[in-house]
Amino acid sequence: MAKNNRFEPSLEALTPEGVKFVLVPAGLPVRTAAYAIDKITQWLILIIIYTSFSFLRETMGIWLLLIIIFCVDWFYHVICELAFRGQTLGKRLTGIRVVRRDGAPVDPASSFLRNLLRFADTFFFFFPIALISISSSSGFRRLGDWAGGTLVVYKKTSLKFPQNMTGFLEKYDPVTPAFPLSHEEKQAILNFARRYSLFGRSRANEIAGVYAPYLGADESGSADYLLGIARSLSGEKTPLLKDAPFPKETQ
Numbered sequence: 481m482a483k484n485n486r487f488e489p490s491l492e493a494l495t496p497e498g499v500k501f502v503l504v505p506a507g508l509p510v511r512t513a514a515y516a517i518d519k520i521t522q523w524l525i526l527i528i529i530y531t532s533f534s535f536l537r538e539t540m541g542i543w544l545l546l547i548i549i550f551c552v553d554w555f556y557h558v559i560c561e562l563a564f565r566g567q568t569l570g571k572r573l574t575g576i577r578v579v580r581r582d583g584a585p586v587d588p589a590s591s592f593l594r595n596l597l598r599f600a601d602t603f604f605f606f607f608p609i610a611l612i613s614i615s616s617s618s619g620f621r622r623l624g625d626w627a628g629g630t631l632v633v634y635k636k637t638s639l640k641f642p643q644n645m646t647g648f649l650e651k652y653d654p655v656t657p658a659f660p661l662s663h664e665e666k667q668a669i670l671n672f673a674r675r676y677s678l679f680g681r682s683r684a685n686e687i688a689g690v691y692a693p694y695l696g697a698d699e700s701g702s703a704d705y706l707l708g709i710a711r712s713l714s715g716e717k718t719p720l721l722k723d724a725p726f727p728k729e730t731q
Contacts, residue, residue, distance in 0.1 A: 506576040517570030594628030655708030673710035
């Protein structure tokens with residue numbers, strides 16, 4: 481969830497755990513600079529690919545060039561945003577990134593939708609649709625951002641997650657849960673560890689108490705249990721806990 485005032489340069493977002501933080505949307509000048517860098521990068525990619533495959537160029541001619549242009553133009557932004565945490569080369573150099581409107585990392589569906597409508601934003605020469613939409617909308621969104629539910633924001637926000645959790649997690653014994661975790665479960669536990677300092681001890685135990693029993697812990701000390709799993713997931717090696725209880729089956 482995000483709260484905003486159309487005339488304010490920042491947006492207040494709320495995480496599912498109730499932690500507020502501020503997103504600062506990127507305005508027209510910096511987004512224009514990022515787009516120009518990305519467009520230059522795309523043309524360099526096209527030149528390198530087209531000049532490297534002389535055999536295909538001679539056999540397919542203009543058709544190969546059109547196919548390459550289509551692929552680079554349509555998938556460059558999507559691939560970069562998903563592979564590099566919402567950043568293309570242009571966005572990285574200008575210090576901005578794409579996120580969902582609640583501040584969460586951009587997902588495949590959101591990235592695809594926002595880039596699918598890029599042709600509408602840039603339909604006319606000098607891109608007046610994109611310029612009008614970004615200049616007049618809350619959060620400086622173009623049509624693709626509205627469709628994909630995304631924002632382009634400055635990378636640094638007022639919510640600071642530790643870049644390296646090793647020092648913070650050293651005081652917790654590494655724990656391996658009683659059964660394998662899915663990728664989404666692992667990410668949720670690591671995000672819990674990153675946000676732990678924002679919760680406070682009682683709130684952290686309250687949140688973890690909902691999930692820790694399913695991972696083989698009783699409710700007491702559940703935050704420590706999840707932080708132990710986070711330490712294990714962050715690279716600390718530990719043997720399997722043979723005596724760890726399995727969660728009870730729900731009826």
